[in-house]
Amino acid sequence: MYEKSKAIVVEKPHQAVIKEIPIAPMDEETLVVQTTYSAISTGTEMKVWSGLSGSLGGELWYPLVPGYEEVGKVVHVGKKVKGFKVGDRVMSNECRFYPDHCAAWGGQCEIVIKNKKTSPSPFDGAVKIPDSLSDQEAVLAYLAAVAHKGFKRVSPRAGQTVLVIGMGMVGLSWIQLARIAGCRVIGMDVNDQRLKLGANFADEVIDARSDDPAEVLKDLTHGKKADIIAECTGDPGSVTHLYQYLKDGGWNFDDEPGHIHLQADYPYPLILTPYQNWFTKNLNMSFTCAIRPDGKAEMLKLIAEGKFDVKTILASDMTPEMSVNDAQQAYEMIEKSKKDIFKVILKW
Amino acid sequence: MFEKAKAVVIDRPFHASVREVRLPEVDDSSIVIRSVYGAITTGTELKTWNGRTGKLGGKLWYPLIPGYEQVGVVEYVGPKAKTTATGETLKVGDRVTANECRVYPDYCAAWGGQVGMTVKNELTSPGVFDMPAKIPEGVSFQEAVLAYLGAVAKKGIDKVGIRAGETVVVVGMGAVGLSALQLAKLAGATTIAVDISPWRVERVKKIADHIVACDGAKAYKPIAELTNGRMADVVIEASGDSAVVNSLCALIREGGWTRDDDGGRIHLQGDYPDPISITQYSQWFNRNLRISTSCAFKPGDKEYMLNLIREKKFDARILWDKEISVDNVPDEYPLLEANHAERIKTLIRWE
Numbered sequence: 001m002y003e004k005s006k007a008i009v010v011e012k013p014h015q016a017v018i019k020e021i022p023i024a025p026m027d028e029e030t031l032v033v034q035t036t037y038s039a040i041s042t043g044t045e046m047k048v049w050s051g052l053s054g055s056l057g058g059e060l061w062y063p064l065v066p067g068y069e070e071v072g073k074v075v076h077v078g079k080k081v082k083g084f085k086v087g088d089r090v091m092s093n094e095c096r097f098y099p100d101h102c103a104a105w106g107g108q109c110e111i112v113i114k115n116k117k118t119s120p121s122p123f124d125g126a127v128k129i130p131d132s133l134s135d136q137e138a139v140l141a142y143l144a145a146v147a148h149k150g151f152k153r154v155s156p157r158a159g160q161t162v163l164v165i166g167m168g169m170v171g172l173s174w175i176q177l178a179r180i181a182g183c184r185v186i187g188m189d190v191n192d193q194r195l196k197l198g199a200n201f202a203d204e205v206i207d208a209r210s211d212d213p214a215e216v217l218k219d220l221t222h223g224k225k226a227d228i229i230a231e232c233t234g235d236p237g238s239v240t241h242l243y244q245y246l247k248d249g250g251w252n253f254d255d256e257p258g259h260i261h262l263q264a265d266y267p268y269p270l271i272l273t274p275y276q277n278w279f280t281k282n283l284n285m286s287f288t289c290a291i292r293p294d295g296k297a298e299m300l301k302l303i304a305e306g307k308f309d310v311k312t313i314l315a316s317d318m319t320p321e322m323s324v325n326d327a328q329q330a331y332e333m334i335e336k337s338k339k340d341i342f343k344v345i346l347k348w
Numbered sequence: 349m350f351e352k353a354k355a356v357v358i359d360r361p362f363h364a365s366v367r368e369v370r371l372p373e374v375d376d377s378s379i380v381i382r383s384v385y386g387a388i389t390t391g392t393e394l395k396t397w398n399g400r401t402g403k404l405g406g407k408l409w410y411p412l413i414p415g416y417e418q419v420g421v422v423e424y425v426g427p428k429a430k431t432t433a434t435g436e437t438l439k440v441g442d443r444v445t446a447n448e449c450r451v452y453p454d455y456c457a458a459w460g461g462q463v464g465m466t467v468k469n470e471l472t473s474p475g476v477f478d479m480p481a482k483i484p485e486g487v488s489f490q491e492a493v494l495a496y497l498g499a500v501a502k503k504g505i506d507k508v509g510i511r512a513g514e515t516v517v518v519v520g521m522g523a524v525g526l527s528a529l530q531l532a533k534l535a536g537a538t539t540i541a542v543d544i545s546p547w548r549v550e551r552v553k554k555i556a557d558h559i560v561a562c563d564g565a566k567a568y569k570p571i572a573e574l575t576n577g578r579m580a581d582v583v584i585e586a587s588g589d590s591a592v593v594n595s596l597c598a599l600i601r602e603g604g605w606t607r608d609d610d611g612g613r614i615h616l617q618g619d620y621p622d623p624i625s626i627t628q629y630s631q632w633f634n635r636n637l638r639i640s641t642s643c644a645f646k647p648g649d650k651e652y653m654l655n656l657i658r659e660k661k662f663d664a665r666i667l668w669d670k671e672i673s674v675d676n677v678p679d680e681y682p683l684l685e686a687n688h689a690e691r692i693k694t695l696i697r698w699e
Contacts, residue, residue, distance in 0.1 A: 056630050122605055153610065153636075250507075251475060252647060262633065269627035274402050275590075275620040279641040282507070287633040292607060 001076065002032055005111035008327045009101060011063045013051025016328045021065070022099045023113050030115040031084055031126055032076035033092040037135040038108055038324070039069040040344045041143060042168060042334055043234050044265050048104050049331045052267045056104070065101050067108030068093045071129060071138045072348075078115070083128075090126040091138055091296050094119060108327070110348055127296040130304040136321075136345055137303060140169060140310045144303075145295035147173035147232075150263045150288045151181075156228050158182030163217065163226035163245055164202070166233030167194035169313070169343055170263055173299075174230040175201045176308050183228075186220060188213065191339040193318055200312050214244040221247075227258055234264035236271070243277045250282025257282040318342035350374050350424065356462035356677050357455065359411045361399030364678040369413065370453045371467050377428040378469040379438055381446040381480060385489040386418030386462060386696040387668065388677065389497070390522055390684060391588050392619050396458050397681045400621045404458070413455050415462035419445045419483065419492045420698070423465070430470075433479045433647035444480035445492055445650055448473055462677070464698055481650035484658045490671070490695055491657050491664040494523065498662065499649035501527035501586075501617065503642045505535065508582055508615040512536030517571060517580040517599055518556075519564035520587030521548040523667045523693050524617055527653075528584045529556055530662055537582070540574060542567050544587075545689040555663065564592035571599055581612050588618030594625050597632045604636020611636035668693040 005023045010016045026032065040046070047053040048066050074088040084090070095106035097118045106118070114126050129138040147170045156162050162178040164171050167189040178185045179201065187202035189195050195205045206216050217225055225247045231239055242260050250257030258281055262270075272278050292298075302308035313319055319342045322330050330344040355369040374380060388394070395401040396414045422442040431437050438444060449460035449472045460472070468480060483492040501524050510516060516532040518525050521543040529552065533539050541556035542564050543549045549559040560570045564587055571579060579601040585593055596614050604611030612635060616624075626632055656662035669692045672680055680694050 054628050054630055153604075250642065251477065251644075265633070266626075266629040269625040270629065271623050271625050273623035275624065276402060276404055279616065279619070279643045282642050283640070284507075285639040285641075286637070288604065288636050289633045290605075293605075294607065 001026060002111050002113070005109050007065050007110065008067065008108035008324065009063050010049050010066055014049065016049060016331055018325055018327060021101055023109065023111055024095070024097045024099065024115070024118045026078070026113060027115060028079040029081060030076070030078040030113055031074060031081050033072040033090055033112045033114060033126060034075045035070050035072040035092065035110050035112060035348045037071055037139050037348065038067060038346045039139045040067070040330055040334060040346065041069055042338065042341065042343060043170070046331065046334055047265065047267060050335060053104070054267065060104055061102045063101050064104045065098055065106045065109055066104055068105045069139050069142045070107040070112060071135045072112065084126065089129040089135065089138070091129060091141060091300070092126050093142055094124050096120065096124070121290070122293040123291045123295060127300065130300055132304050133300065136314055137310045138300065139345060140313060141296055141299040141303060143169040144173040144299040144308065145291040146170055147177060147263065148295045148299055149290065149292045150174070150230065150261050151177040152292060153286055153288050154228055154259055154261050156181055156183045159184070160227040161186065161221055161224070162228045162230065163188060164230045164232060165208070165238055166231065166264065167198040168232060171230070171232035172198060172201055172313065174232060174263065180307055186217065186226070193340060194342070197313070197316055197318065197342065201309070217245055229258070229260045230263050231260065232263045234266055236266045236268045239266065239270045243281055243283070246281050246283060248281060257284065259283065260285045262287050313342065316342060319345060321345040321347060324348050350380050350465050350467065353463050353465035354674070355413050355464065356415065356674070357411050358397055358414055362397065364397060364681055366675055366677060369455060369463070371465060372449070372451050372453065372472050374424065374426070374467055375469060376426040377430065378424065378426045378467055379422060379429050379480060380424040381420045381444055381466045381468065382423045383418045383446060383464050383466065383698040384420040385493050386415060386674070386698060387493045388680060388684060388694045388696065389415070389417060390688065390691070390693055391524070394681065394685060395619070395621060398685060401458070402621060408458055409456045411455050412458045413452055413460045413462055414458055416448045416459045417493050417496045418447065418461050418466065419443070419489050420466070430479060432481060433476050434651050436482055438480065438482070443483040443489070443492070445483065445495060446480055447496060448478050450474070476647040477645055477649070481654060484654055487654055487658050490668070492654060493695060494664040494667045495650050495653040495657065497523040497667070498527040498653035498664070499645035500524055502531055502649050502653060503645040504528060504584060504615045504617045505531040507640050507642050508584065508613050510535040510537050510582060514538070514581040515540065515575055515578070516582045516584065517542060517567070518584045518586060519567070519592055520585065520618065521552055522586065525584070525586035526552065526667050528586055528617060532584070534661060540571060540580070547690040548692070551666065555666065564589065565595040568598045582615070584615045584617055586617045588620060590620045590622040590624050593620065597635055597637065600635050600637050602635060611638065613637060614639045616641045668695050671695040671697060673697050
């Protein structure tokens with residue numbers, strides 16, 4: 001029934017076009033979603049557009065369909081699909097298979113085929129959007145769910161100091177989740193507008209361009225520094241300095257050591273040196289990829305309950321809305337002024 | 349009373365001698381221990397000898413007194429001396445581990461253990477874990493020497509948290525790796541020992557479930573064969589080689605996609621003189637893994653290891669392969685470095 005669709009196709013690095021392409025075949029287990037809104041994620045998606053993604057174990061090639069931040073309405077429900085009806089508003093996200101294109105990760109398409117072939121991961125399923133949320137708000141729930149997986153992995157406790165570096169969508173989500181958990185949250189960035197945006201959510205923000213940001217953090221925490229660091233910039237240079245912001249600990253039984261969570265995608269090697277500065281913190285470091293199976297639903301619920309704020313982000317000048325037909329201009333604009341653009345919302 | 353003692357001094361990289369040095373002041377809070385046995389640490393101590401240690405935040409300079417593995421007999425206990433980490437009050441004649449002495453009047457202490465008389469007090473041994481540990485009956489001085497690096501491995505094992513039935517790969521069969529391997533086995537793990545030296549892995553056949561003689565950076569294939577492609581739940585890196593660390597993600601199983609699985613773990617147990625470089629990042633974060641680090645050990649860990657040795661649950665004898673007199677230490681450093689592929693550790697006799 002649906003065999004072709006309009007999609008954003010990155011034909012080679014720096015060249016995106018809108019064209020009609022063949023889509024995955026349908027079967028009785030297929031849900032079809034017509035995209036209404038999507039977003040360009042400034043981290044991972046920009047890297048597939050600009051050619052900085054790396055080989056992804058041989059799974060990245062051009063031409064590709066990018067994206068994973070899509071929402072839309074259900075236009076077809078296969079006989080064996082349960083829990084959805086035509087007209088439901090859903091988060092659709094990844095579509096990991098196209099007959100003639102690489103899916104990295106295939107979401108920027110008007111007709112999104114969701115079935116075992118295109119959405120095999122336990123977290124790939126479509127999730128219904130609560131009535132009280134707009135489509136644009138629901139678009140932002142995907143990266144919030146990415147932060148949610150990392151947050152759950154680290155599980156900060158009330159009263160702990162969490163330093164969140166990088167005020168993009170993932171960083172702002174970390175800040176909000178840590179605040180909900182009762183943590184003291186300090187945000188850090190190198191851009192005035194992002195710091196201003198972050199100040200809406202964090203207890204304090206630190207300008208990483210100051211002479212000695214570690215000293216500023218020390219002053220704010222009575223010399224202790226952070227219990228937990230969530231690195232959300234995607235900048236390998238930021239990782240190299242993280243030990244400076246972490247508290248001391250792990251020598252006795254009552255001095256829990258610090259934890260660093262690397263929440264971004266890093267295009268260049270992460271260098272840890274000198275090792276003595278790291279291991280004398282007795283630190284833990286963790287990585288998470290993508291989202292938990294329940295992540296999207298949990299974030300939609302938090303947003304609907306008014307506990308997690310995406311309206312402030314959508315209202316910011318840094319989050320412009322454009323037509324999907326102008327996708328190439330949107331990518332170019334983000335690359336040119338990356339620090340000043342938080343995210344571009346695309347209307348289909 | 350205790351003003352001078354014989355010590356190993358490294359005057360500059362590659363130049364060591366044995367001579368008399370001035371000791372830190374013995375005050376009311378001090379405990380003084382006469383060394384009976386010690387050891388050369390093949391990792392950290394050899395790096396203070398060959399100049400590869402790094403700056404230690406500005407705390408490393410020459411001439412220095414190296415070492416931290418010595419044990420001996422208590423000669424003096426000041427009226428205000430602290431108890432051990434487990435709360436015991438020491439008395440003259442007790443057999444104890446002496447370990448670090450972090451201050452000397454004329455030398456850098458890195459970490460000051462290669463000395464005939466160890467002065468332990470608030471200044472030289474400020475941490476609770478720095479305190480001497482009493483050696484139980486039935487444990488020889490030689491075995492007690494190995495409780496120190498055993499405790500270093502124990503802190504790492506506790507941190508990485510091993511569950512019964514997990515597959516644990518230990519890379520590097522020096523004293524720390526051999527200790528970690530035995531502790532992982534005691535925790536109920538299936539163990540795979542990896543070392544680049546066939547001689548080193550051959551001697552762990554009796555304590556490891558599987559052995560692999562290859563560079564830890566190239567261990568993917570043999571470990572895939574041993575685990576039917578599943579790979580390890582936990583990797584403990586004890587080689588001290590940064591190049592091995594950079595390849596470790598390949599040895600860790602897939603995981604971290606469902607609610608009840610946190611993915612695999614890597615514990616970095618070595619001291620790495622060269623930068624650690626994590627790349628390709630997608631290969632690391634796709635495993636949703638955790639990396640932990642630990643330095644030294646916690647209060648009580650030395651006592652715990654000494655007790656395991658007493659109960660014959662931990663084979664300390666496999667952790668050394670040679671014994672010399674302290675006067676031969678300057679000649680032993682270059683020998684250890686030159687023959688490292690077929691050496692583990694040299695014990696030092698002080699009397």
